[in-house]
Amino acid sequence: MTVAARREQRADEREEPEFLVSTSNGSGRAQETLKHDDAFAVVDTHGDIGAYGDRANGLFYKDTRYLSRLELLVARSTPLLLGSTLDQTDLQLCADLTNPDVFADDALWLPKDAIHIFRTSYVRDGALRQRIHFTNHSHKAIDLVVSIIFDCDFADIFEVRGMRRNKRGTVTRSLKTAHSVGFSYEGLDGVMRRTAVHFEPKPKSLSESYALINLHLTPKQSSSVFVTATVETGRVNPPCSYIKGLRDAHRALKRLDNEATGILVANPELNSVLKRAQADLRLLTTETEDGPYPYAGTPWYSTTFGRDALITALQVLWLEPALARGVLKRLARLQATEFDSEADAQPGKILHEMRGGEMAALREIPFARYYGSVDSTPLFVMVAGAYLMATNDRAFCAEIWPSVQRALEWIDGPGDPDGDGFVEYARETDNGLANQGWKDSFDAVFDHQGNLANGPIALVEVQGYVYAAKHAAAHMAAHLGDSRRAVDLRQQAESLKAKFERKFWCDEIGFYALGLDGDKNPLRVRSSNAAHMLFTGLASRDRAHRVASEIRTPDFFSGWGIRTVATSESRFNPMSYHNGSIWPHDNGMIAAGLAHYGLRDRIQPIFDGLLAAALQMEQRRLPELFCGFRRRPNRAPILYPVACAPQAWASGAMLHMLSSMLGLEINGELRTLALRSPRLPPSVGSISIEGIRVGEGSADFTLHSRGERVVLDVTDCRGGAKVIMA
Secondary structure (H helix, E strand, O other): OOHHHHHHHHHOOOOOHHHOOOOOOOOOOOEEEEEEOOEEEEEEOOOOEOHHHOOOOEEEEOOEEEEOEEEEEEOOEOOEEEEEEEOOOOOOEEEEEEOOOEEEOOEEEEOOOOEEEEEEEEEEOOEEEEEEEEEEOOOOOEEEEEEEEEEOOOOEHHHHOOOOOOOOOEEEEEEOOOOEEEEEEEOOOOOEEEEEEEEEOOOOEEOOOEEEEEEEEOOOOEEEEEEEEEEOOOOOOOOOOHHHHHHHHHHHHHHHHHHOOEEEEOOHHHHHHHHHHHHHHHHHEEEEOOEEEEOOEOOOEOOOEHHHHHHHHHHOOOOOHHHHHHHHHHHHHOOOOOOEHHHOEOOOOOOOEEOOOHHHHOOOOOOOEEOOOOOHHHHHHHHHHHHHHHHOOHHHHHHHHHHHHHHHHHHHOOOOOOOOOOOOEOOOOOOOOOOOOOOOOOOOOEOOOOOEOOOOEEEHHHHHHHHHHHHHHHHHHHHOOOHHHHHHHHHHHHHHHHHHHHHHEEOOOOEEOOEEOOOOOEOOOOEHHHHHHHHHOOOOHHHHHHHHHHOOOOOOEOOOOEEOEOOOOOOOOOOOOOOOOEOHHHHHHHHHHHHHOOOHHHOHHHHHHHHHHHHHOHHHOOOOOEOOOOOOOOOOOOEOOOOOOOEHHHHOHHHHHHHHHHOEEEEOOOOEEEEOOOOOOOOOOOEEEEEEEEOOEEEEEEEEEEOOEEEEEEEEEEOOOEEEEO
8 A cells, every 4th residue: 555545544533443342331340350371351340241122231251142141130130239349369259248127018028138148150261150149137038039031142242342343143042951952153264153051949930031030038048059150261170169169269479479479568558559569460461372471461462462561571570580482482383474464463473462353353353362462572573572581581582583583574574664773564454453552542653743644654662672682682682692693683682772862853843753754754752652762772872861851740650651642743632542641550660761771769769650540440450551540649540431440551551660670680590680760769668579580599688768778688599590789
């Protein structure tokens, strides 16, 4: 496609409706997510699914909804919510409910609050399990009718998001036993999908859409009803009771806790935010055939994403190096091997997104294996080099080196089609993403007048990724004995640095351009992309300091965090997805950039702003993004309505910033952990870290403030590890 044709195409500012996330929510009840590996459930605070027309919740497995309704009625009435809590491990949702006033023949038959209902839910091994525990707190015996309404539509997750389809497969419902109902769906892709819903005790009446269970409760007596919705995953799991499944889940979590690096800070509020972040990352991490992999976020992005997982792996490499290994291995296996314009794929390119639903299989959406991200490929090389530096895992380095070389070939070949030295993007078909950087909404890349940019587009941060990728690959090549290749890669990186300064710095705005458009004109827009790029080391020192100063001004810094674009820009909108909102992961990358240029003291306001925001959020959880309004006294941050929560790189943001403030650098080969000019702001106090991996060793240490100094106390080192202040 010519530049002129792309200009005409990009001039149409209509948003691609097929990828829009609907904000509709029938009941207005808050939602919580329960997840284990490829299955997750979005339930409301009552523990219901699909009550009052809620369309976005359900039990999902590999991009298909296997349960679309599960609603509890007591005495044919909706219970009242007393309280609902997601436990600290993200394992169980616990809802306390009670009955409303129930009338029969115009007389009060059951007074409010007579029955306490404790409803707990969790997901494990492809099943949603619920225990509904009833206790009679009245002074008389009660014959209670419990109704459970259920259904399954096998909707593709893109249908749930709001897409409409002209044709879909057939759902069949049938009674399997006196305790269970089966659902099956013969998809247009030829795949048969099945769900079973099981009840215990045996219902008095069971149909294809509801179960009636009669409970006789004497005063103070309790009784439980168990509901299990099981996805047919193709993996054979032995029959499992609610209690056994819960016990096994707790044991698995305890084992992971024992293996994880421990963090304890003096500030209890910060401690709770970090614990929630670690629990959310564990929730989102799926055990794949390639190892642990952080899925991007729930509910819309609970699948393999390239960019999101690579950035998450970088954020927590100091805590969980095994996560980076799993991400690299999986993305190496899924690396593109041929040209496919429908999938925006070229040989050597790293995956953007992978979907397992019916619509992807039928190519109604292009995301079965979709490669439309310009940054996943250099990020892959960056993470590979960072993993080697932290672990000295040379065997794995040698294993993925061919994939790294293919990625470099893409960077120098299809990634730079005009050979000007800058990696750029332009989608191959109208079905792909119009923008292919991390800001991938249709209107995220524009010029100073607000006109949407014409492609191919070379984004500022992507050039930073390429620069860092060349240095990372040089490090890998040197360890593999190819010194000539290492020298060549370093020279390529420095050549890019000189070109970058000439083309991307804009004296008119005192900032790096957002990118270059298809005519190689700089997009003179002050955006977080330029500050985000600093952590790669591509910027010159004096200009990096100018960017660092600019992002501290009210144009960028809202008090909660740094906005994605400055308030003075033409498309600034604090309620937009990418043009004025605040993304925690973006702020974490900016903080890493400040640390790279020795500006750790400037991280504290950003860290404290995000901490204050997290303390105002539900579950003290930072979402994918929130609105970029100015922070006002006694006001909470304004939420973005369909932001994912939890979301992997949002969960990793505070942990990333913490490592940047500590100046933490791990050298696996030398088995040293260096703390370079660490900062401990009052919001942290002191910090203790236990079991941090240093190459093949590990260490425990504590940092605390003594006046203006930060004092290191190393409590234990194992396997030859050393902790030093530098």
